[in-house]
Amino acid sequence: xxxxxxxxxxxxxxxxxCFAQTIxxxxxxxxxxxxxxxxxxxxxxxxxxxxxxSAEDVTYxxxxxxQCIEGLDNLKKYYKPMEGQINVSKYEMLNxxxxxxxxxxxxxxxxxxxxxxxxxxxxxxxxxxxxxNGQWKIIHTHWSFFMEP
Amino acid sequence: xxxxxxxxxxxxxxxxxCFAQTIxxxxxxxxxxxxxxxxxxxxxxxxxxxxxxSAEDVTYxxxxxxQCIEGLDNLKKYYKPMEGQINVSKYEMLNxxxxxxxxxxxxxxxxxxxxxxxxxxxxxxxxxxxxxNGQWKIIHTHWSFFMEP
Numbered sequence: 001x002x003x004x005x006x007x008x009x010x011x012x013x014x015x016x017x018c019f020a021q022t023i024x025x026x027x028x029x030x031x032x033x034x035x036x037x038x039x040x041x042x043x044x045x046x047x048x049x050x051x052x053x054s055a056e057d058v059t060y061x062x063x064x065x066x067q068c069i070e071g072l073d074n075l076k077k078y079y080k081p082m083e084g085q086i087n088v089s090k091y092e093m094l095n096x097x098x099x100x101x102x103x104x105x106x107x108x109x110x111x112x113x114x115x116x117x118x119x120x121x122x123x124x125x126x127x128x129x130x131x132x133n134g135q136w137k138i139i140h141t142h143w144s145f146f147m148e149p
Numbered sequence: 150x151x152x153x154x155x156x157x158x159x160x161x162x163x164x165x166x167c168f169a170q171t172i173x174x175x176x177x178x179x180x181x182x183x184x185x186x187x188x189x190x191x192x193x194x195x196x197x198x199x200x201x202x203s204a205e206d207v208t209y210x211x212x213x214x215x216q217c218i219e220g221l222d223n224l225k226k227y228y229k230p231m232e233g234q235i236n237v238s239k240y241e242m243l244n245x246x247x248x249x250x251x252x253x254x255x256x257x258x259x260x261x262x263x264x265x266x267x268x269x270x271x272x273x274x275x276x277x278x279x280x281x282n283g284q285w286k287i288i289h290t291h292w293s294f295f296m297e298p
Contacts (some may be wrong), residue, residue, distance in 0.1 A: 059246065059257055061272040063296040067244050068272070095216050097208065099288055100166040104253040106276050106289050108208055110216045117157055123210040123217070125291045127255050134224045139248055140255050142274045144293030 028098040031107050031128055031136055036093065044089035055129060055137040056109070060146035062143040090114040103130040104139075110146070121146040177247040180256050180277055180285055185242065192237035192262070196228035204286040206279060211292040239263040251290075252279040259295070270295040 038049030051072070060069040060078070069075055096109040104127065111122040127140040187198030209218040209227070217223055245258040249271070253276065260271040276289040 040256050057248070059248070059255075061257070061274065061293065063293060063295050064298055065272065066270065066295050068246065068257050070186065070246075096217075097217065099208070101205070101253050101278060102251045104250050106208075108210070108291075121215065122289070123214065123293075125210065125276075127274075127276060129250060140257065142257075142272070142273060142283060142291045142293065144210065144212060144272075144291065145296075147294075149213055 002123050006021075007059045017090055027100045031098050031105055031126075032093075032096050032130075034136060034144075035096075035107060035109075035126060039093070039111075040089065042086060043091055045084040045086045047083075048084060050138070051076055051079065054141070055131070055139045057138075058139055058141065060141045062141075063145055088115055104128065105130075105136070171248070176249045176254055179288065180247050180249075180254055180275075181242075181245050183277075183285060184245075184256060184258075184275060187214075187239070187244070188260075190221045191235060192240055194231075194233040196231060199287070199290075200225055200228065202287050203290070204288050207286075207288055209289075209290045212294055237262045237264055253277065254285070 003111040034053060038053050041047075041049035054072055054075060056070055056072050057070075060075050060077055065078075069078055091114065092112040094110040094112065095109065099106045107124075107126040107128065109124055111124060113120040113122065123144050123146055126138050127141070128136045129139045131137050183202060187202050190196075190198035203221055203224060205221050206219075207221055207224055209224050210227045212261040214227075218227055219262065240263065241261040243259040243261065248255045256273075256275040256277065258273055260273060262269040264270065272293050272295055274289070275287050278288045280286050
């Protein structure tokens, strides 16, 4: 009887591991895909992708924010003057990585943004939360420049 | 019978709200206290506070990292040349805010660091995870400079 029991246990554990892996891969892929849709819009001067993706209680840092912007309404006001002002010809999302735990996930990546012959090097942190409708929403954004030493 | 039932319901709901508030306040206070201990050490040239507080799978951005540093061993190597090199005479942690959900929490704050008569203005994001021993550990750090427009 021992062998079938061990085999069954092995199969159950393997199945569980595969399932967990699939879930984690799914979360990573989902979150990176959501971010890319918002980023594509942003690069054409349209902040609506990020605004739609952000939660009501989102907090936000970038190099121009002396302190954290708190709440979606304040983020909308902050983005308003940037509408139509951004035109990135090409970008590269480098090394995207998602660390997920239950209903929260952290996405980190670096970004090369090309405008004419200039490249801007960014680092980005996005914290996502799964809301009660099963939608991942950004609850915190942090953009910063890589500064050559 | 209606009044006592309503009163009981009210008391149960109030107690639950107080309890939830206490838990959230506790998490905020705990995390801000942990961060301050690490920051105090850092400001005296000692990175060990942050290293002890970081998880094995920590990821890390600051203005000098072109891409994310991954893992505690790589963070230790990165911090090694900074040991004894930092001497901040005074700092102000501004607007610390913790958003917690189950076993993860995001701490954001701004920081004024004073060295002689200079002030350096930082923004910081720390993502904490509660480990199986009940300890909060940093799984992601993002430091950046506020840049005057």
